[in-house]
Amino acid sequence: MEESFLEARLNLLRRVQNPDGGWSYFPGKQSWIEPTAWAALALYPDPASDRAWSLLKSWQRRDGSFKPAADVQAPNWATALCVNLATVRGEASDKAIDWLLDSWGVENDFPLHTTAKLRIFDPERNFDLKAWPWKPGESSWVEPTAHSIVALKRARPHVHSRARIGTGEAQLIDVRCPDGGWNFGVPKVLGIDQPSYPETTGIALLALQGRTDIAHSLDLARKWVAETPSPMARAWLTLALRLHGIEPPENQAPVGTDMLITAIEALGAPGGNHALLKTGASA
Amino acid sequence: MSITRREFLPLAGASLLAGYAGFEGGKPEPRRAFGPSPVAIVKASSYSEDLASKILEGVRACALDVRGKRVLLKPNLVEFDPHTCINTNVAVIAAAYDVFKTLGASEVKIGEGPGHRRDTYALAEMARYMDVSNFDSLFVDLNRDNVSPVQRFADRGEIYLPNTALRADLIVSLAKMKTHHWAGATLSMKNFFGLVPGSVYGWPKNELHQVGIPRSIVELNRIFRRSFAIVDGIVGMEGNGPIQGTPKAAGVLVMGSDLPAVDSTCCRIMGIDPAKIEYLQMATGQLGVTETSRIDQRGESIRSVRSDFQLLKQYADLRLA
Numbered sequence: 230m231e232e233s234f235l236e237a238r239l240n241l242l243r244r245v246q247n248p249d250g251g252w253s254y255f256p257g258k259q260s261w262i263e264p265t266a267w268a269a270l271a272l273y274p275d276p277a278s279d280r281a282w283s284l285l286k287s288w289q290r291r292d293g294s295f296k297p298a299a300d301v302q303a304p305n306w307a308t309a310l311c312v313n314l315a316t317v318r319g320e321a322s323d324k325a326i327d328w329l330l331d332s333w334g335v336e337n338d339f340p341l342h343t344t345a346k347l348r349i350f351d352p353e354r355n356f357d358l359k360a361w362p363w364k365p366g367e368s369s370w371v372e373p374t375a376h377s378i379v380a381l382k383r384a385r386p387h388v389h390s391r392a393r394i395g396t397g398e399a400q401l402i403d404v405r406c407p408d409g410g411w412n413f414g415v416p417k418v419l420g421i422d423q424p425s426y427p428e429t430t431g432i433a434l435l436a437l438q439g440r441t442d443i444a445h446s447l448d449l450a451r452k453w454v455a456e457t458p459s460p461m462a463r464a465w466l467t468l469a470l471r472l473h474g475i476e477p478p479e480n481q482a483p484v485g486t487d488m489l490i491t492a493i494e495a496l497g498a499p500g501g502n503h504a505l506l507k508t509g510a511s512a
Numbered sequence: 513m514s515i516t517r518r519e520f521l522p523l524a525g526a527s528l529l530a531g532y533a534g535f536e537g538g539k540p541e542p543r544r545a546f547g548p549s550p551v552a553i554v555k556a557s558s559y560s561e562d563l564a565s566k567i568l569e570g571v572r573a574c575a576l577d578v579r580g581k582r583v584l585l586k587p588n589l590v591e592f593d594p595h596t597c598i599n600t601n602v603a604v605i606a607a608a609y610d611v612f613k614t615l616g617a618s619e620v621k622i623g624e625g626p627g628h629r630r631d632t633y634a635l636a637e638m639a640r641y642m643d644v645s646n647f648d649s650l651f652v653d654l655n656r657d658n659v660s661p662v663q664r665f666a667d668r669g670e671i672y673l674p675n676t677a678l679r680a681d682l683i684v685s686l687a688k689m690k691t692h693h694w695a696g697a698t699l700s701m702k703n704f705f706g707l708v709p710g711s712v713y714g715w716p717k718n719e720l721h722q723v724g725i726p727r728s729i730v731e732l733n734r735i736f737r738r739s740f741a742i743v744d745g746i747v748g749m750e751g752n753g754p755i756q757g758t759p760k761a762a763g764v765l766v767m768g769s770d771l772p773a774v775d776s777t778c779c780r781i782m783g784i785d786p787a788k789i790e791y792l793q794m795a796t797g798q799l800g801v802t803e804t805s806r807i808d809q810r811g812e813s814i815r816s817v818r819s820d821f822q823l824l825k826q827y828a829d830l831r832l833a
Contacts, residue, residue: 261711295712301661306714362714367722370714428630428631458638
């Protein structure tokens with residue numbers, strides 16, 4: 230019997246899991262935190278997901294953050310993905326959550342925040358709003374912000390993170406492009422409107438479940454999911470629409486070689502684990 | 513005068529580190545005598561010309577020997593907009609591939625790590641890069657390659673870089689001739705931003721902005737010294753580059769092994785004074801030469817191909833007299 234869309238992806242993920250328990254972006258390469266966390270979520274509660282979680286836990290640093298790969302010694306935004314995995318598995322992740330709550334963009338600190346308030350330069354966005362960077366010591370951006378919000382919302386019964394969730398959501402709305410979508414986080418440059426991207430729009434929408442002020446963003450997502458030539462964008466948009474209670478068009482794409490896309494497609498597929506990203510509205 | 517966030521961030525980031533972290537920085541290469549450096553300017557009026565012959569002419573004019581070398585072609589693939597010309601044209605990539613194979617390179621790969629877009633392959637498809645024969649087997653997404661640490665990157669101690677780039681014997685910067693709203697111009701040296709992996713540094717690679725764009729350009733070029741440049745100026749971009757500018761037909765390919773010399777030559781063709789481009793001033797004498805007296809101009813003269821690129825008004829002072 231022919232494999233379903235979902236089974237084809239889950240079976241591929243099982244076949245190409247690295248011996249260390251992780252996944253690379255493309256089969257045959259080193260394991261990375263991002264495809265490993267998403268594949269582990271897509272496969273949960275499969276034993277392959279358990280092996281992945283064991284690997285990821287070995288990558289946790291003393292400060293609570295997770296490093297992006299075995300030999301890369303740096304804290305990483307994908308700590309948020311591990312917080313959600315811990316929540317799914319019913320495990321505590323207090324140190325990782327504390328690290329997320331202590332992480333924000335350099336634009337919220339002196340001197341950037343102060344000079345922006347004094348209008349010495351035009352930041353073209355609101356520096357009062359705390360969001361999340363890819364790495365500590367950098368500006369905040371849409372993608373790490375969205376994933377951090379999802380992780381904190383889902384872990385919320387365990388932490389006092391309402392303020393960060395609220396300002397994070399407000400920051401995403403602040404950097405929304407005029408067309409209703411999101412790019413990496415810069416809606417204007419030199420006063421000129423910037424275009425949004427379908428893939429980042431899908432990711433931002435994950436964090437904004439339950440909001441009532443994003444109707445035209447969802448309209449754009451509906452349009453793009455049918456039109457985009459990017460399998461990655463289609464995967465994120467499909468997942469986001471499903472989490473917003475909108476039935477996405479059927480995805481008939483053949484399974485590919487990009488394991489991040491494969492995992493996101495599996496999560497968003499009918500019968501996939503998309504409920505493990507369900508958050509509802511922020512309080 | 514009000515400056516924008518992007519102009520301010522690199523300055524502020526560097527200041528913070530200087531204040532709180534001791535600011536030792538990477539030790540610059542000792543200044544040494546460079547030049548005269550050959551830079552070839554070859555006319556090419558359209559992408560349908562025999563570009564392999566044109567590139568071969570430039571490579572030979574610069575006496576580049578690639579026999580037995582592992583070559584990585586690094587195009588400039590940033591975003592896609594069918595109404596303008598953001599990326600290195602696929603015809604230039606295909607021609608360069610043929611030339612380096614013909615000249616006896618042991619391996620020729622194509623690699624890029626776009627700074628804004630996550631789906632590199634979809635972006636490559638939109639830019640018609642799949643027109644290169646066997647593109648899928650030749651291409652490496654440098655954002656998601658295996659990586660290794662390299663010590664001494666500016667004030668950051670180390671930087672992680674893709675193994676495909678670190679193992680190459682020669683990196684060919686297949687850049688696009690464009691104006692740039694932060695750096696003034698983006699040419700062969702800034703094209704190395706695409707060698708920095710998003711898997712570690714994100715999209716965009718904000719670490720480079722925090723270090724400072726000019727300094728990051730110089731530091732990356734210091735690490736990747738075994739390089740050659742082929743700048744696609746057949747149709748470049750003027751005005752609000754590197755993404756939202758307008759096409760500008762300059763009708764040239766500019767080539768050479770001394771990347772500061774290539775970029776300063778491109779600037780002169782574009783009507784930009786290279787002495788006012790910060791990264792070129794930082795690089796001169798350290799990584800190569802920028803003065804006309806130390807560049808051995810081959811092929812066409814700058815005067816015969818100069819075609820002033822429109823500049824944003826805040827960059828009007830960059831105009832070459």
